[in-house]
Amino acid sequence: MLDYIKGYLSSDVTPGQAGNIFWAFVYIMLVFVGLSVAVICMNWLERKILAHMQVRLGPMRVGPHGLLQPIADALKLLLKEDIMPAEADKLVFWTAPFMVVITAFTVFIVVPFGPTHAVTDMNIGILFMLGVSSLGVLGIVMAGWASNSHYPLIGALRSSAQMVSYEIAMGLAVIAAVLMTSLHGTGIYGTGTATDGTGTLSMIGIVQAQLAQETWFIFKFFPLGLIAFFIFAVAMVAETNRAPFDLPEAESELTAGFHTEYSGFRWSLFFLAEYSAMIAVSSIAVTLWLGGWLRPFPNYLSGDGWDGFFSIFPGFTFFILAAIALVGTRRMPKHPYFKIQTIGLGAFAGALALIGVILLIPPVRDRIQDIYWFSAKVAAFMYMYIWYRGTFPRYRFDQLMKVGWKVLLPMGIAVLVATAIVGVF
């Protein structure tokens, strides 16, 4: 048994490929827990960042700077009464949130957090991700229809029309990137090795192709990679029903769209699914165009010195976070009423600093590297999601359709053809 567990550690493939059930289970649990923590953090960050963009304070009451607000919210949602409309289609109403949440979590099986840090690597990785995440819309449609109410139904119809439209543009952008894995380019420095003309759909394979060609695909065949990335970046916001494309849940028109009739725990499942779907599409974008787990300039700035320099980044990030928390502790009001909160924030700063120290220990440092760079890139996308929401006004539905079919789709086809032409000649 112990040999079985230890045996995997010396291999250099993912647990799914090695066929090691124990480590596959451990990875699934880690991804699940990490994702839940990320969603909790996103909940707090979104409210705080939006508030600061609008010159408000945001949540301040529960815990110092509202840090415990997500936990309070989660408790509230779990304890709330679970209402099911009398005229609802019981079975479909009951299944819909699970359908959404299961598809949103299943896609993370193939997300490559590192060359070996994925649950498994599939030959059809990117196809699997797109396929399973497109099943999520079924859950939304089911939820809207089963509620047997007008607003949810309209929300569901909008959602399905929107997803089907933007999936095509998204697919074309993805194909352009997959095409780049097979085309011999020599990278922006002209030093990369040419690939043998066989492309790959595997998520890990795509990142390794970027390492071999010595360029992120966003910079390849400039500006073709950049345009494909732009198409994907627009389509992914529409796919996840987020502002400015949040018509299925436009609160000024449809109350809450497809989940109007959902409450308590079921509603929180929709919430969880929405945020993990956002993280999932961001990971697709990072894997396809931004070099996945690769640190900046893996070929140009290579050597032990640079490796050492980049490997202190994870720990250093946590030190910065700890410093911010420490400044917050210093600035807490001195009134005795805030004493417990001040101590709590100080302890939080200490915990962050401790994590930073742990991440600097050499064996941990080497293994955490790729996960850190991947998460950092995904985090940038998550910030952009919040930024969009704070900046752009919501589209009208006909404008949305026009952008999808008349702008993004022709652009996608043009980029695909141009990539093929540039790659062959």
Place this chain on the structure above:
Amino acid sequence: MEPVATTFFFYFLSAVAIVGGIFVILRKNPVHSALALIMTLLALAGLYLMLYAPFVAGVQIILYAGGIMVLFLFVIMLVNLERNQKEEQFNKQWIAGLLAALALGGLFVFVYVKGNVLFPAQVFKVPEGENTQQIAVVLYRDYMFAFEIASLLLLVAIIGAVVMAKKRI
């Protein structure tokens, strides 16, 4: 990696596919029928995976379950079906249906009895990891002409649909 519990998964997926198929024709509510059809399609994707055809399985999920069925549901929800549900369901072609069912059943029994002779057991040679590449070679090199003809036919069908749907072009 060798597949595990193959027999169990085969019977499980087949059962899901068959039960889903039966529900498609038994439910009065068209949305329920469509959802049962999705269940069948997903089970079929699982069966393709067991046949070492991951690409076909992925395409099955992304196109049928994720794309076409969403459009199905979209249309069903747009059309007012409350009246249809209350109407009595009838079938005037039950003799033809029965004959077709008997013929298909006879074919199934024939294959079950003579299956070992008709389809000798053999292991598929192409490794799992090259399935996509193999399909690409077959589709875009060996049978490229037929493939292009099929895509042209689809294009004609799309144009035809647009012409029929639009009163003034």
